Amino acid sequence: MNFPTTVDPTWQTIHKGQVHAVGVVESKLCPLCGIEHESIDHHFFQCSFSSSIWSKLLLWQGDRRPTMKWQEEIQWAVLNANGKSVKATTYRASIVACAYLIWQDRNTRVTQQKRRSHEQITRLILQEVACTSSLSLKLASIMREQNLYP
Template sequence: MVLDRECVLCKRAEESMEHLFIQCHYAEAIWERLLRWINAYSNMPKSWTEFIQWCTQNGKEKTGRAQIFKWILAEGTYGLWNERNKRIFEEKSKMIDEVVKEIAYMTIARFPNRIINVIKYRKI
């Protein structure tokens, strides 16, 4: 069995966990849009260790902002993984805008009502 190690999202690099979730230009565009949507955008770290530290720092509090950040992080990670798998196993792909909107819709659907109002009407 021959495995293609090329990233199916950007086709520019060998796929690794670090590349797929934080270095791939496709992933970067998704994270940028999602984080701007919740007013939490800052430059994404480029290494896995820095990414974990950044996530911990932004999600460690019990504030609404930290809760939203954690939900976006979970949904974004799942959305990227799901898009990757659809490209590999179903030979289907979506544009960045479509993936971002799906992630946003799923995030809103899972938010407690008190937090929905914070982001519900922001442009995705």
Template sequence: MCALWDGIESRDHLFSKCAYSKQIWSFILHICSIERDTLDWKAELQWLCANLKGKSLLVFFLKLAWSSFVYHVWEERNRRKFCSVARSRDSLLHCIREDYKFVYKISL
């Protein structure tokens, strides 16, 4: 079973079908002014590869967002599965925001 919400755990479920992670990725897309539904794992990667080209600030932001999203969702899965500790969606989004603050500080 999925450690985050419901369903059978798989990569596709964890990162693209689980209600917990879908809401987080949807919120990140919304922050970037990208209004679209989340896609399944393969389609999301295809969309990212097709759209994350160039050196614009939005491209940089989305690359960091995707990496941070995958890292923190996996970390949350492990926390729940092995430590019986759960964070809220807002708490996880806060962790992702902190990643941006860190990158911004070291790039100055």
């Protein structure tokens, strides 16, 4: 899976919390749940759709805490997932994949009226993160063997 390396204008608008201001969406309701007004906190991870994905990913990582608002999750990540451990790497890969695929599904719903279930998105994220984590473990092992990594 190829995640974007640059921030496009749409993402910048979302990050500012002005989701509907892009002009593509007439309704201010979240395209994922259709219940609440769309905002960055709602979209990541207060929406029932995205919250179900993130809570499954947290459980998969052995984390039993409830989902938090976007800024709280980012603050938690800064404090708890900034190291080089497998757990920190897995968490960071999970949050990036989760945000990317939820945002992608949101856009697909708006522009093409196609949707994936939260189970499909969760499966895609788990596959990607498992691959990334196992690759990271292999790379770290090789680097240690060659005395390139502490």
